Amino acid sequence: MNTPVRRVAISVMVMILLLLANLTYVQVVKAGDYRNDPRNQRVLLAEYSRQRGQITADGKVLAQSVATDDRLRFQRQYPNGPAFAPLTGYYSVLYSSTGIERASDSVLNGTDDRLFGRRLSDLITGRDPSGGNVALTIQPTVQQVAYDQMTAKHFAGAVVALRPQTGEILAMASTPSFDPNPLASHNTKTQQDAWKADNAADPPVLPNRAISETYPPGSTFKLIDTAAALQNGYTPDSPLTAAPRITLTGTNTTLENFDGTPCGTGATATLRDALARSCNTAFATLAGALGPDVLRKQAEAFGIGTSGMTIPMPVVPSSIGDLPDTAALEQSGIGQRDVRLTPLQNAMVVAAIANGGTLMAPHLVKEIQGPELETIDTTKADRIGQAVPAGVAATLTDLMIGSENRTQGGGKIAGVQIASKTGTAEHGNDPKNTPPHGWYVAFAPAQNPVVAVAVIVEDGGDRALEATGGSIAAPIGRAVIAEALRAGQ
């Protein structure tokens, strides 16, 4: 009987080996898949059981985790939710995360390489591990003013304010906004209800318009035409057509100035005048004369067409479109057709002009801090390139002052010279009967800039078809500049 018993013993060992082989498959080969499966809550629960770091701006807490006595030991809170939501994003059990919560997740949850030393000491000292903090470049009061200005009249749109010399983002508002607090609730029902409401909202509240939406820039694009022209033989006094309307090259389509008026009183208008009056015919003709390559090169020098930009949230690339023929080029010259910029990109254009032509990389994170607010890493200002020579930038500033002085709208600041350009961009399938987007891009003080802003108000704001960039966007831009100047002192 011993031979069969030995064989039974061998079969038992085979069974154990089978189990071990299968366990190895489950716990080694498939382990990553199982661990990271979205239906597996374990990693998330582990993440929640650590204290996530804060998001702060100039000492003000924008997002923090406070201890609770429920299953997910820490509750994420956003003290001033909607105004800062485009920056912080949300951090939700069910719906993942957005904004800085997502982009700087490794710092906030403490797994970032820069926090390695800290983790090691946590391990040795037995301290509860906690995440690092992210300090933003945002000026909270500027952000608040931008948000309040936009929401006071229930405008949909975005405001971006940059420090031209460094690329620091001082404000980035997107309205209407959402409250990230219910999305971070530990109550599933609360989360689901908020998510449903946020997704059903019209206009949409979840996207950060400043970086994830592109809009036709309209007349603000004339700054790029002018920048290219000044480097290609034109001066501020070069004559351009003053015709109230022109026919696009090779087509029967007419293109006319705002309200069909001629550009000034003469047969021609100077470049300076044409920009100040924002004459469409002049710039369409100018863009056609410059040619597609010159225009595209200039646009690219300002950062348009760059893909993969992060601040650290990813920024949707801006584009001037394909420019297949001269007619397209002429339309694109006044920022219509396929030209589409993010509000951030438009702010970068004026910031480069304000900074003597040097384009700085926009960024939102000022520094990474350890759990005790000790600085671990500081973001250095990063120069992208020279968008225009310093002389051209100075001329552009001069021309933009002329434009600002002709721009309507309230909020002018006594004693401060702003350099600006407005835009009123047509869009939609029936452009003439669709309320236009109003733009205002500016920097101030003109000779010693400390802030550059871009404001877009969607769909005519409260003026419907009558809206212009000057009437709806300019007052907001000026208010933001005023607050930035006040806060900067």
Next chain:
Amino acid sequence: MAAPPQAPGRAPAPPLPTGRGIELLLLAFAAVIVTGALVIVEANQEQEVTTTLLWLGLAYLGLFAVAHLAVRRWAPYADPLILPSVALLNGLGLVMIHRLDLANADRASLLGNAPPSSLVLRQVAWTAIGLALFMLVLWRVRDHRTLARFGYTAGFAGIILLALPGLLPASISQVNGAKLWIRIGGIGIQPGEFAKLLLIVFFATFLVQKRELFTTAGRRFLGMEFPRARDLAPLIVAWGLSVGVLVFESDLGTSLLFFGILLVLLYVATERISWMVIGLVFFVGGAVLAYNLFGHVRVRVQVWLDPFSDFNGNGYQIGQALFGLGTGGVGGTGLGAGRPDLVPFAESDFMWSSLGEELGLIGLASILVIYLVLITRGLRSALAVRDSFGKLLATGLSYAVALQIFVVIGGVTKLIPLTGLTLPFLSYGGSSLVANYALVALLLRISNAARAPLPQRPSVPQAPLAQAATELVQRPAAADEARGAQA
């Protein structure tokens, strides 16, 4: 036991090593591991680490020290590795059940419910009862061969116990779809666990008595000797029994277990591989039949093939178990630092995934090795014991453990379809624990018989040489032949 009479003027023969010292040392080692595990759980769950834990560890050691003394008294030559293996498994099970208790209490307090009753205290009580039965068996069953006398009684009792829950009303016997229980006054017993032991005793008795019947030559086919058709009757009865369990009690695991054990015993008794072939044909036939007849079997198979396609329904348990095992990975999250409570029935049917999440592949492999030690020491006793009944009984008992862990672990890790069985000594469940302690007591009894020195023939007192009468000594013929062969 009287010491064998010693011849005067001779040095006593050196005592054979009994292994009891090693057993005690290993038990102490198991106590250290279990206490360490408990301390880690408490630390990770942020409970206060106090000297109470040390006392708990010592109490555990004390409990098994008593069992050790019983072995020393009643089975002094028993295998020294079996009891420590069992003690370690049982101890780790208790630690894990305690850890899940903490998680359940945590959840209850979050939901504002009253704290659930502590499972670990019950399991400790069951451990004590199990050890009491263990000692009772060692004390009362002084020679395993006496069990053969009760073989048919055991078989009868086993079938009654097995059938009982199936015949009782569901209100008493049904838990989670399977009718396996007898619940009276808050205490539930799974008679099937005890029936398992009784039926193994019966099978062993029956097969030893009727061995010739099964070895009668039949037809040769494919190089194997097949039995005559009429000798298939016992196999068909066992098969019917298994199917009956499946039909009336909806218990796939027990059904599989009984059939597998009988098949292996039949093979060991007859030394004929043809029984295995016939048995496998019956098994496949039964499996196909069950798949086509029973919805719950089909569901099990579908969940096995793809648990994630119905993650929020039938696949939830296996899916969560796999997530737990995957999250644990090679090293595990550490005892008390994972979320094994996310798997339903984490302390009973899914104990394995709970352990896997927190101890990782390394921990699970170690536990498998402990099981392997237990099983191979049992089979080793089967090889060494001198009587056929003992061999069959030891093989049956060891194989019962082996097949059970294969079916449970294979089910939880998606190697085979899931069946509802518990892991011997690790899972929460009183009946299983108590019955398995009786099983281990029988194994120790057989191993004692296998390792005990042969009873010496009473030596004939020899007269001093001077007074000895001349004896005629004849050279043994066998020795002659051997010498001739050498030459």
